[in-house]
Amino acid sequence: MSELTPVEVTDLRPIRDIVHEKLRTAIMRGELPSGERLFDTQLAKQLGVSRTPVREALRMLEQEALIVVTPRRGTIVYRLKQEDAIEIYNIRSVLEGLALRLAAQNITHQEIVQLREKLEKMRPLPENLAGYMAVHVEFNSIIIGASRSPRIEQLVASFASQLRNLRGISLTTPERQLLAWKEHCAIADAIESRDAELAEMLARRHVERAKEAYLMQRA
Amino acid sequence: MSELTPVEVTDLRPIRDIVHEKLRTAIMRGELPSGERLFDTQLAKQLGVSRTPVREALRMLEQEALIVVTPRRGTIVYRLKQEDAIEIYNIRSVLEGLALRLAAQNITHQEIVQLREKLEKMRPLPENLAGYMAVHVEFNSIIIGASRSPRIEQLVASFASQLRNLRGISLTTPERQLLAWKEHCAIADAIESRDAELAEMLARRHVERAKEAYLMQRA
DNA sequence: ATGTGATATACTGTTTGCAGTAATTTCCGA
DNA sequence: TCGGAAATTACTGCAAACAGTATATCACAT
Numbered sequence: 001m002s003e004l005t006p007v008e009v010t011d012l013r014p015i016r017d018i019v020h021e022k023l024r025t026a027i028m029r030g031e032l033p034s035g036e037r038l039f040d041t042q043l044a045k046q047l048g049v050s051r052t053p054v055r056e057a058l059r060m061l062e063q064e065a066l067i068v069v070t071p072r073r074g075t076i077v078y079r080l081k082q083e084d085a086i087e088i089y090n091i092r093s094v095l096e097g098l099a100l101r102l103a104a105q106n107i108t109h110q111e112i113v114q115l116r117e118k119l120e121k122m123r124p125l126p127e128n129l130a131g132y133m134a135v136h137v138e139f140n141s142i143i144i145g146a147s148r149s150p151r152i153e154q155l156v157a158s159f160a161s162q163l164r165n166l167r168g169i170s171l172t173t174p175e176r177q178l179l180a181w182k183e184h185c186a187i188a189d190a191i192e193s194r195d196a197e198l199a200e201m202l203a204r205r206h207v208e209r210a211k212e213a214y215l216m217q218r219a
Numbered sequence: 220m221s222e223l224t225p226v227e228v229t230d231l232r233p234i235r236d237i238v239h240e241k242l243r244t245a246i247m248r249g250e251l252p253s254g255e256r257l258f259d260t261q262l263a264k265q266l267g268v269s270r271t272p273v274r275e276a277l278r279m280l281e282q283e284a285l286i287v288v289t290p291r292r293g294t295i296v297y298r299l300k301q302e303d304a305i306e307i308y309n310i311r312s313v314l315e316g317l318a319l320r321l322a323a324q325n326i327t328h329q330e331i332v333q334l335r336e337k338l339e340k341m342r343p344l345p346e347n348l349a350g351y352m353a354v355h356v357e358f359n360s361i362i363i364g365a366s367r368s369p370r371i372e373q374l375v376a377s378f379a380s381q382l383r384n385l386r387g388i389s390l391t392t393p394e395r396q397l398l399a400w401k402e403h404c405a406i407a408d409a410i411e412s413r414d415a416e417l418a419e420m421l422a423r424r425h426v427e428r429a430k431e432a433y434l435m436q437r438a
Numbered sequence: 439a440t441g442t443g444a445t446a447t448a449c450t451g452t453t454t455g456c457a458g459t460a461a462t463t464t465c466c467g468a
Numbered sequence: 469t470c471g472g473a474a475a476t477t478a479c480t481g482c483a484a485a486c487a488g489t490a491t492a493t494c495a496c497a498t
Contacts, residue, residue: 014290014451016278041479050453052271055481056278059235063282065370071233072459072480087370090321094313102309151284151306155374233481260449269483274451291450291489 015049020057022047027066027077028164034079038067064158080162082218088159089211093204095156101200102147104191111146115139115188122181132177139184143191176213183209234268239276241266246285246296247383253298257286283377299381301437307378308430312423314375320419321366323410330365334358334407341400351396358403362410395432402428 023043026032040058044051058075061067069075118139122132144153183206190199242262245251259277263270277294280286288294337358341351363372402425409418 016451017290039479051480052452052454056275056451059275059278060282063279071236074460074479084370087368090317090368091314091370091374094317095310098309098313149306149309151303151310155310235481258449263483270450271482271484275481293449293490 014053016053016056016060019043019047019049019053020060023057023061024064024066027061028161032077034077036077038075038077040075066162082215085163085214086211088163089207089214092156092159092163093207093211095152095159096144096207097200097204099144099147099149099152099156100187100191100203101196102149102152103143104194104196104199106148107143107146107191111142112188112192114142115191118142119181119185119188122184143187146191179209180206233272235272235275235279238262238266238268238272239279242276242280243283243285246280247380251296253296255296257294257296259294285381301434304382304433305430307382308426308433311375311378311382312426312430314371314378315363315426316419316423318363318366318368318371318375319406319410319422320415321368321371322362323413323415323418325367326362326365326410330361331407331411333361334410337361338400338404338407341403355403362406365410398428399425 023032023038032038038058040051040054044054047054058067058069062069062075066078067075068078118135121135122139144156147153183202187199187202187206190202242251242257251257257277259270259273263273266273277286277288281288281294285297286294287297337354340354341358363375366372402421406418406421406425409421
């Protein structure tokens with residue numbers, strides 16, 4: 001009787017959540033480009049639902065700063081400016097630093113093994129950008145998850161995704177990509193040796209480099 | 220359920236925003252205690268509006284993690300656990316560190332003068348907790364504002380407010396209060412001398428101390 | 439008394455409709 | 469042809485009604 005876990009009442013998710021997710025990914029993929037005006041009535045028609053769940057989804061997106069709502073005027077997809085990108089990189093830098101400091105303390109041996117596997121997978125993909133990015137995402141989520149801090153996880157995911165639809169993501173040159181890989185190796189080493197301070201420092205520097213690479217491209 | 224006064228339709232802000240703010244402050248003040256169930260129909264009646272704006276407000280609060288919504292089940296005010304508090308302190312630590320690093324770079328001379336004024340105001344309030352806290356909030360908002368980073372500002376405000384309704388906020392003992400004051404002086408000095416690294420370090424240590432003081436109280 | 443099933447109630451999720459305001463178009467005069 | 473006022477359109481904000489499901493109540497059997 002003691003160890004019965006509650007059932008997952010996923011049932012059918014409310015329409016508002018489905019709409020929220022749909023719009024969210026559409027925005028991040030750039031299918032709804034920056035500056036695009038959104039009409040709840042139009043979205044409702046397109047999605048085949050009524051306006052209410054659409055409006056509730058818009059409230060969520062508004063809270064995530066993915067859209068900007070001007071009362072009685074309308075709603076547009078937020079247009080990320082360079083200063084926004086800098087801000088986000090700054091925040092990611094310290095948050096991922098924190099995440100890695102905690103991860104170095106909390107990561108399990110098994111997770112370290114997984115980490116090494118991902119690293120090996122990434123090594124032979126010097127040119128295959130898409131493949132590299134996919135593994136990279138897995139690598140990151142293992143580490144961030146090892147921080148055992150859902151709030152950090154959520155924040156990092158949120159901010160990282162906001163940059164996703166930014167044109168010109170860092171890993172353009174092979175040199176940069178190799179450098180990034182080496183940085184990841186160093187981070188894995190630091191975590192494995194439980195050096196929290198070093199892991200934090202490396203993570204911060206890593207994001208800082210990504211920021212600079214981004215700024216280079218549009219200088 | 221406590222006393223929620225009906226909304227005044229100012230015509231300027233949408234009702235949903237008024238409701239959002241009302242609920243938000245009610246939660247933070249503890250008037251809507253942790254674990255309290257919220258019924259949109261009931262809230263709508265109390266506030267004298269329809270369910271629609273209430274529900275939109277709930278979606279915003281949900282996104283802020285102030286409430287927890289279980290679809291088809293109901294809504295409760297999120298009950299902050301100790302691990303949540305630790306998480307929030309950790310995040311505040313690095314975010315305020317970042318804020319102060321930026322502030323040291325961007326603060327104006329005039330803002331430094333204001334900072335000094337606030338510090339002087341805080342000095343003669345060794346026992347007047349309420350007064351001290353009020354000035355303290357102003358002091359902080361000047362510094363955080365000087366980071367010139369709206370996202371950081373919003374995040375810090377959000378996380379700080381989540382801790383507000385936590386029982387036993389740090390400054391209980393006079394010694395702790397004096398220590399905090401000295402820490403603030405050191406921070407102001409660091410900012411004034413434009414030492415970004417030092418300011419960041421001090422800010423992080425400051426929040427770290429607050430965390431430890433909080434943990435002490437419930438040990 | 440206790441557990442089980444049926445009924446009733448209450449709340450959430452969604453749709454629909456109505457009011458008000460901003461935007462757009464149309465039409466008129468210069 | 470252009471500017472501006474009036475009319476029209478279209479969208480947002482809010483309310484209320486409707487549908488379905490979870491919860492509570494109660495009757496009844498054991």
